[in-house]
Amino acid sequence: MFHLLTTWKITMPLSEIADGRIAPRFGIKLDNISKHYGDHVVLDDVSLHVQPGTVTALIGPSGAGKSTFLRCINLLERPDSGTIQVAQHTIEPGKDVSSRDLAALRRTVGMVFQSFNLFPHMSALKNISFPQQKVLGRSKEEADERSMQLLERVGLKEKASQHPGRCSGGQQQRIAIARALALDPGIMLFDEPTSALDPEVGLEVLAVMRELAADGMTMIVVTHEMQFARDVSDTLVVMADCKIIEQGDPRAIMSDPQEARTRRFLRAVLER
Amino acid sequence: MTIMLTLSAFAIGIVGAVPLAVGLSSSNILVRLATRLFVDLVRGVPIIVWLFLLKFGIQIGTFKFNPVAAAVVGLGVVSIAYLAEIYRGGLQGVPRGQGEAANALGLTRGTTFYRVMVPQAFRIVSPSIATYLTGLLKDSSIASTIIVTEMVFQSQAFARQHPSVEGILPYIIVGILYIVLSLPVAYLSRRLDSRMRKAVYA
Numbered sequence: 001m002f003h004l005l006t007t008w009k010i011t012m013p014l015s016e017i018a019d020g021r022i023a024p025r026f027g028i029k030l031d032n033i034s035k036h037y038g039d040h041v042v043l044d045d046v047s048l049h050v051q052p053g054t055v056t057a058l059i060g061p062s063g064a065g066k067s068t069f070l071r072c073i074n075l076l077e078r079p080d081s082g083t084i085q086v087a088q089h090t091i092e093p094g095k096d097v098s099s100r101d102l103a104a105l106r107r108t109v110g111m112v113f114q115s116f117n118l119f120p121h122m123s124a125l126k127n128i129s130f131p132q133q134k135v136l137g138r139s140k141e142e143a144d145e146r147s148m149q150l151l152e153r154v155g156l157k158e159k160a161s162q163h164p165g166r167c168s169g170g171q172q173q174r175i176a177i178a179r180a181l182a183l184d185p186g187i188m189l190f191d192e193p194t195s196a197l198d199p200e201v202g203l204e205v206l207a208v209m210r211e212l213a214a215d216g217m218t219m220i221v222v223t224h225e226m227q228f229a230r231d232v233s234d235t236l237v238v239m240a241d242c243k244i245i246e247q248g249d250p251r252a253i254m255s256d257p258q259e260a261r262t263r264r265f266l267r268a269v270l271e272r
Numbered sequence: 273m274t275i276m277l278t279l280s281a282f283a284i285g286i287v288g289a290v291p292l293a294v295g296l297s298s299s300n301i302l303v304r305l306a307t308r309l310f311v312d313l314v315r316g317v318p319i320i321v322w323l324f325l326l327k328f329g330i331q332i333g334t335f336k337f338n339p340v341a342a343a344v345v346g347l348g349v350v351s352i353a354y355l356a357e358i359y360r361g362g363l364q365g366v367p368r369g370q371g372e373a374a375n376a377l378g379l380t381r382g383t384t385f386y387r388v389m390v391p392q393a394f395r396i397v398s399p400s401i402a403t404y405l406t407g408l409l410k411d412s413s414i415a416s417t418i419i420v421t422e423m424v425f426q427s428q429a430f431a432r433q434h435p436s437v438e439g440i441l442p443y444i445i446v447g448i449l450y451i452v453l454s455l456p457v458a459y460l461s462r463r464l465d466s467r468m469r470k471a472v473y474a
Contacts, residue, residue, distance in 0.1 A: 074376055076372055076375060103378055106375070106377070106378035107378050109376075110376075110377075111373075111376040113369060113372070113373060113376075115369050116369075117367075117369035117370060117372065117373035118373075119370065119373075119392075120392065121392055121395070130387070131377040131378070134379055134380070134383050135377060135378045135379065179377070180376075183377065183378070
């Protein structure tokens with residue numbers, strides 16, 4: 001694993017993603033995560049183990065706690081209790097989290113949001129380069145080179161100098177994916193990445209995500225795209241009422257759900 | 273004198289309001305309470321009262337404010353309070369997702385604040401700041417009441433010596449002067465605003 005990392009650091013070819021010579025892949029273990037706002041429980045003792053290089057799709061009715069759970073993984077939401085194990089770090093969010101652990105966690109885990117959240121005052125290129133310079137300490141030239149590679153990869157090289165306001169939603173989301181990838185994360189989180197896009201534009205984002213999955217990136221995806229969940233994910237996780245109610249092979253669950261709640265949800269999304 | 277007063281008070285305000293705005297949006301309730309108290313106290317009292325208090329109410333040993341210093345400090349402190357409130361509104365106007373994205377990327381708090389939040393907040397508040405500056409220009413006339421020889425004070429002096437119709441004349445001139453001074457501020461702020469909008473969407 002280590003020599004892979006070093007060769008990749010020196011050459012830094014874009015193809016590393018295509019032919020699998022990417023930064024070390026990480027799995028992540030989340031155990032007994034609970035969270036509530038006041039009396040209102042949002043996550044009730046949720047555990048999930050994700051193997052390196054796999055794609056996990058999180059589905060379920062809205063209000064089930066999918067997004068909150070995803071946001072607990074990189075501590076955008078602070079769970080009340082539980083443990084997070086990633087990249088040799090064990091984090092207990094219920095207690096004080098050292099800034100070193102937090103930094104390590106956020107370096108390992110990249111995130112893509114439903115609303116893109118690109119920085120509107122920076123060009124597409126700057127959006128991708130700026131975090132590299134600040135977080136990884138890359139020089140402007142190194143960062144820009146890497147950014148251009150990634151922009152090309154998501155098919156938006158010609159948008160480098162444009163500000164996000166001039167890009168379509170699908171383009172913005174692809175830039176946002178490039179921005180997260182530029183920091184060489186071992187795991188990528190996607191929070192309903194296509195929900196703010198019309199179906200046709202969503203396809204171009206899904207295409208990038210499929211490619212990323214094929215490259216072997218560890219991915220956790222909250223989504224309503226059932227097709228994507230079935231075809232691309234290795235594990236399907238169904239959440240309802242603040243809990244994981246069912247998980248396993250996506251095709252098996254979709255064709256033969258064990259839980260009544262899952263059946264009800266799947267009927268609603270598949271048979272429309 | 274009017275320009276000097278306005279610009280010094282504005283300079284004090286625009287810098288001094290930064291830490292106060294941070295305090296106003298702090299997650300620490302004590303800091304928030306203290307800054308909120310300061311801002312509301314300063315804004316709750318008319319400028320003319322502050323100037324009188326500073327000029328005639330403060331004596332530390334042999335130290336007393338001279339009129340100009342009292343006016344600059346008074347207008348400056350009031351500017352800090354008003355601008356802090358404007359900044360705070362601007363910072364809250366930046367979408368929540370921006371801070372979350374910066375956090376998720378692992379940017380430090382300082383970088384997030386100065387490179388992500390502040391530039392966006394500045395775009396939001398720049399028209400309000402320009403409005404405040406034109407207001408301040410005119411409010412500086414209140415300094416005439418503590419014998420600062422700015423434009424209105426001099427008009428009053430002239431009027432006192434010429435208690436006939438012509439005593440009005442300097443007020444008319446001063447009125448025109450205020451307009452002439454405030455127009456460029458309004459013009460520049462509109463230009464700045466439209467340029468920044470272009471920068472974002474171009």
